[in-house]
Amino acid sequence: MRDAQPRTIYLKDYREPDYLIDRTQLRFELAEESTVVDSVLTLRRNPNAEPGPAELTLHGTELELLALEIDGQPVAQERRRISGETLHIEGVPDAFTLSCRTQIRPQENTSLEGLYKSSGMFCTQCEAEGFRKITYYLDRPDVMSEFEVEIVAERSRYPVLLSNGNLTVAEELEDGRHRTVWHDPFPKPAYLFALVAGDLSRVSDCFTTCSGREVDLHIYVEDKDLDKCDHAMTSLKNAMRWDEKVYGREYDLDIFNIVAVDDFNMGAMENKSLNIFNTSCVLAKPETTTDLGFQRVEGVVAHEYFHNWSGNRVTCRDWFQLSLKEGFTVFRDAQFSSDMGSATVKRVEDVSLLRTAQFAEDAGPMAHPIRPDSFIEISNFYTVTIYEKGAEVVRMLHTLLGPEDFRRGSDLYFERHDGQAVTCEDFVKAMEDASGRDLGQFRLWYSQAGTPRLKVAGYYDADSETYTLTVQQQCPPTPGQAEKAPMHIPLAVALLGEAGALRLELDGTPADPETSDNTQMVLDVTESEQRFVFNNIKEEPVPSLLRGFSAPVKLDYDYSRQQLLRLMRSDSDGFCRWDASQVLGVAEIRRAMTADADSYQVSEDLVDAFRALLSDDSLDKAMVALTLQLPSEAYLAEVIEPVDVHGIYRAREAVRYALAESLRDVLMACYRANTSDEVYRPEADQIAQRSLKNTALAYLMLCDDDECQGLAKAQFDSSQNMTDRLSALTALVHNLHPYHTEALWRFYQDWQHEPLVVNQWFQVQATNRQPGTLETVKELMAHPAFDIRNPNKVRALIGAFCAQNTVNFHQSDGAAYQFLADQVKQLDRSNPQIASRLLVPLTKWRKYLPGAQTLMKDALNSIMAVPELSSDVFEVVSKSLQ
Ligand code: 0A1
Numbered sequence: 001m002r003d004a005q006p007r008t009i010y011l012k013d014y015r016e017p018d019y020l021i022d023r024t025q026l027r028f029e030l031a032e033e034s035t036v037v038d039s040v041l042t043l044r045r046n047p048n049a050e051p052g053p054a055e056l057t058l059h060g061t062e063l064e065l066l067a068l069e070i071d072g073q074p075v076a077q078e079r080r081r082i083s084g085e086t087l088h089i090e091g092v093p094d095a096f097t098l099s100c101r102t103q104i105r106p107q108e109n110t111s112l113e114g115l116y117k118s119s120g121m122f123c124t125q126c127e128a129e130g131f132r133k134i135t136y137y138l139d140r141p142d143v144m145s146e147f148e149v150e151i152v153a154e155r156s157r158y159p160v161l162l163s164n165g166n167l168t169v170a171e172e173l174e175d176g177r178h179r180t181v182w183h184d185p186f187p188k189p190a191y192l193f194a195l196v197a198g199d200l201s202r203v204s205d206c207f208t209t210c211s212g213r214e215v216d217l218h219i220y221v222e223d224k225d226l227d228k229c230d231h232a233m234t235s236l237k238n239a240m241r242w243d244e245k246v247y248g249r250e251y252d253l254d255i256f257n258i259v260a261v262d263d264f265n266m267g268a269m270e271n272k273s274l275n276i277f278n279t280s281c282v283l284a285k286p287e288t289t290t291d292l293g294f295q296r297v298e299g300v301v302a303h304e305y306f307h308n309w310s311g312n313r314v315t316c317r318d319w320f321q322l323s324l325k326e327g328f329t330v331f332r333d334a335q336f337s338s339d340m341g342s343a344t345v346k347r348v349e350d351v352s353l354l355r356t357a358q359f360a361e362d363a364g365p366m367a368h369p370i371r372p373d374s375f376i377e378i379s380n381f382y383t384v385t386i387y388e389k390g391a392e393v394v395r396m397l398h399t400l401l402g403p404e405d406f407r408r409g410s411d412l413y414f415e416r417h418d419g420q421a422v423t424c425e426d427f428v429k430a431m432e433d434a435s436g437r438d439l440g441q442f443r444l445w446y447s448q449a450g451t452p453r454l455k456v457a458g459y460y461d462a463d464s465e466t467y468t469l470t471v472q473q474q475c476p477p478t479p480g481q482a483e484k485a486p487m488h489i490p491l492a493v494a495l496l497g498e499a500g501a502l503r504l505e506l507d508g509t510p511a512d513p514e515t516s517d518n519t520q521m522v523l524d525v526t527e528s529e530q531r532f533v534f535n536n537i538k539e540e541p542v543p544s545l546l547r548g549f550s551a552p553v554k555l556d557y558d559y560s561r562q563q564l565l566r567l568m569r570s571d572s573d574g575f576c577r578w579d580a581s582q583v584l585g586v587a588e589i590r591r592a593m594t595a596d597a598d599s600y601q602v603s604e605d606l607v608d609a610f611r612a613l614l615s616d617d618s619l620d621k622a623m624v625a626l627t628l629q630l631p632s633e634a635y636l637a638e639v640i641e642p643v644d645v646h647g648i649y650r651a652r653e654a655v656r657y658a659l660a661e662s663l664r665d666v667l668m669a670c671y672r673a674n675t676s677d678e679v680y681r682p683e684a685d686q687i688a689q690r691s692l693k694n695t696a697l698a699y700l701m702l703c704d705d706d707e708c709q710g711l712a713k714a715q716f717d718s719s720q721n722m723t724d725r726l727s728a729l730t731a732l733v734h735n736l737h738p739y740h741t742e743a744l745w746r747f748y749q750d751w752q753h754e755p756l757v758v759n760q761w762f763q764v765q766a767t768n769r770q771p772g773t774l775e776t777v778k779e780l781m782a783h784p785a786f787d788i789r790n791p792n793k794v795r796a797l798i799g800a801f802c803a804q805n806t807v808n809f810h811q812s813d814g815a816a817y818q819f820l821a822d823q824v825k826q827l828d829r830s831n832p833q834i835a836s837r838l839l840v841p842l843t844k845w846r847k848y849l850p851g852a853q854t855l856m857k858d859a860l861n862s863i864m865a866v867p868e869l870s871s872d873v874f875e876v877v878s879k880s881l882q
């Protein structure tokens with residue numbers, strides 16, 4: 001729980017540490033009541049530190065200090081002082097060893113930070129500041145140390161004892177205990193420390209690196225999960241090979257371990273050579289896991305593995321630089337996933353997330369630049385801005401520099417900074433030095449928050465055969481940043497003529513060398529208003545703008561319907577084809593919002609465009625599926641303001657019903673054609689086929705003839721994989737099909753022994769848009785399978801309801817707002833990180849209609865009135881009420 005006055009920490013106050021730790025020796029005695037931690041730290045004064053008193057200040061919280069010695073001599077009480085989260089020791093030498101014994105209670109640790117217990121095993125989570133819950137330490141990422149870790153525990157309960165690096169000792173002790181010793185030769189900050197002790201089974205494999213070194217790979221899980229490790233193992237090996245090929249990065253130890261745990265606040269953690277994973281991001285098998293689940297496992301395994309270089313070998317100087325490792329690593333895992341599956345699909349999924357969650361964050365009370373200037377609680381800054389926008393910023397560098405110079409920049413960055421804790425500036429500088437490009441203005445992406453808006457207009461002059469694009473940029477104010485300077489925005493463009501994309505010539509500058517046909521160009525937009533004149537343009541083109549979503553901006557261009565339909569049909573850029581369909585979808589839903597219920601008729605040209613998609617066998621099925629899905633409610637809430645949740649929902653449903661009716665036969669044909677009895681593979685071609693089939697199913701369930709209504713039940717009863725089974729269950733439940741209660745019951749009977757499947761069962765019910773779902777959610781919280789201490793269950797039930805089920809969350813009496821406030825208050829006492837993430841939907845109150853605003857603020861105020869709020873929840877609530 002927080003101190004009386006939560007403190008804001010500023011980037012401008014960064015100072016180097018006064019002391020450095022060369023060596024960290026830890027000994028853990030794990031027992032059922034408590035754990036005793038002995039640490040021996042080899043410290044010396046930092047030669048770069050500013051002169052000051054010989055006083056050492058260590059971080060530590062919720063620790064019981066049992067003993068403290070300097071160079072073997074007890075430290076007298078009057079020389080030491082514990083206050084808040086620190087231990088001060090006066091009169092320390094320039095170089096010394098500090099021995100410290102603390103006692104901690106992992107069994108009582110519900111915050112899932114530091115050392116805690118999950119399903120009977122001990123495990124750790126130290127990023128960002130969890131290590132201070134284990135022992136007194138300089139818990140900051142710029143203090144890097146070589147670790148040796150000894151673990152002692154009862155053999156029968158904890159046969160597996162793991163830490164970072166190489167195993168150097170494993171031996172039996174008396175009284176049924178045993179011990180292992182681990183040595184990690186790579187100096188690392190404390191946030192990368194990990195320990196695991198439990199009764200675990202493992203799946204093993206090995207990988208030969210490009211220089212011929214053998215690496216042992218192990219995935220540790222509970223015995224019952226041994227059959228769900230293959231996909232993670234394959235993904236790991238693919239990621240290791242890919243990082244060698246694409247970034248020249250070889251793995252650096254002889255062992256790489258992954259451990260799966262049930263109770264975990266995030267997806268996974270990149271601890272050096274001992275990655276700890278949320279079970280939801282590592283376990284997968286066809287019967288229990290959807291295609292999306294398989295893809296998530298592949299992406300997260302790769303993400304954590306890639307951190308070994310972008311994060312561990314080169315780490316962050318301070319937590320303001322978090323996006324240095326996260327933005328770069330998300331960019332790397334996105335490249336990897338594109339290479340493993342469909343690049344366009346991956347891009348569309350990433351952009352969808354960015355344009356809903358990140359744009360909303362950027363427009364809300366917690367908006368921050370990818371390198372924030374200040375924070376109260378760093379745990380609140382593991383955000384879509386740091387991760388996803390951070391990745392977009394790296395992607396823009398890749399676009400501006402081109403793949404070769406970008407690779408040179410990345411090589412230089414790793415070579416220059418290997419073993420160091422550095423800043424975003426160091427990354428940009430390496431890119432600048434390697435490419436010779438001036439990235440001065442580009443750096444604003446690191447310091448300015450908010451989503452820039454680009455207004456583009458096109459003008460064709462037939463006489464001079466020129467086409468002029470006028471581009472204006474403007475970035476809205478965000479908290480603490482009223483004025484914004486123009487940014488350096490890479491705007492990828494093409495001009496479409498009747499027979500395809502035109503050759504581009506921009507006042508003498510040739511087209512983007514990356515496209516061999518000279519039809520695409522990346523414009524450097526750097527001023528508030530700029531004109532780009534293309535020469536030798538023989539016909540009036542349709543501009544294809546922001547190709548591949550070349551920058552994280554909002555784009556306005558006043559396209560005609562005809563132009564959008566043409567882009568959707570024939571743009572060679574898959575992202576722009578999809579985006580044109582989204583613009584048409586938004587327009588259709590807007591029209592349905594203003595039409596009265598009986599008079600609305602769906603636009604014929606949209607129906608024709610969808611019919612053409614459904615009938616064309618040559619198209620990528622996954623892209624067809626994505627294009628057929630109307631803009632999500634979350635995206636509509638970004639583009640239609642103020643947000644009339646119920647109006648948007650009703651209009652979107654009206655359009656869906658109308659499309660389903662008009663396209664019934666071709667949807668049915670598509671459904672049948674894509675139903676296959678091939679053995680399940682989580683590979684792109686099959687995933688695409690299932691995605692199209694299940695998209696068709698969702699539409700067909702809106703038609704009330706017997707053939708359509710029979711489809712979901714038949715699919716539910718016969719499906720052999722979770723993707724099809726869950727799609728069928730969702731269709732039954734969300735449409736209140738007569739079979740839905742029985743289907744829910746049967747699903748639970750079949751899968752009650754699989755927590756990850758039960759979570760999907762919770763989620764299907766929580767996201768049901770039918771009235772009365774709030775009551776269902778409350779009832780499900782009393783279900784024996786629900787456990788408020790498990791973050792996955794909280795996310796599946798409460799999180800999914802509040803964040804995804806907008807019509808029910810925003811029910812007009814405000815009951816769901818109060819429900820969320822109550823859950824946040826309760827959770828804040830056990831797990832502040834989860835509490836503060838859960839409350840995010842309330843913080844967006846400014847976007848909604850006045851009645852909703854008042855009720856949402858009431859709920860926030862009721863949280864604010866709680867006397868002992870954590871700093872996590874305090875920061876989010878107080879900033880959102882400002
Ligand atoms: N570095 C991890 C994310 C992570 C962050 C914080 C955690 O606990 C509070 C756990 C994991 C990643 O990017 O995967």
Ligand code: ZN
Nearest residue numbers: 303307326329
């Ligand atoms: Zn990460």
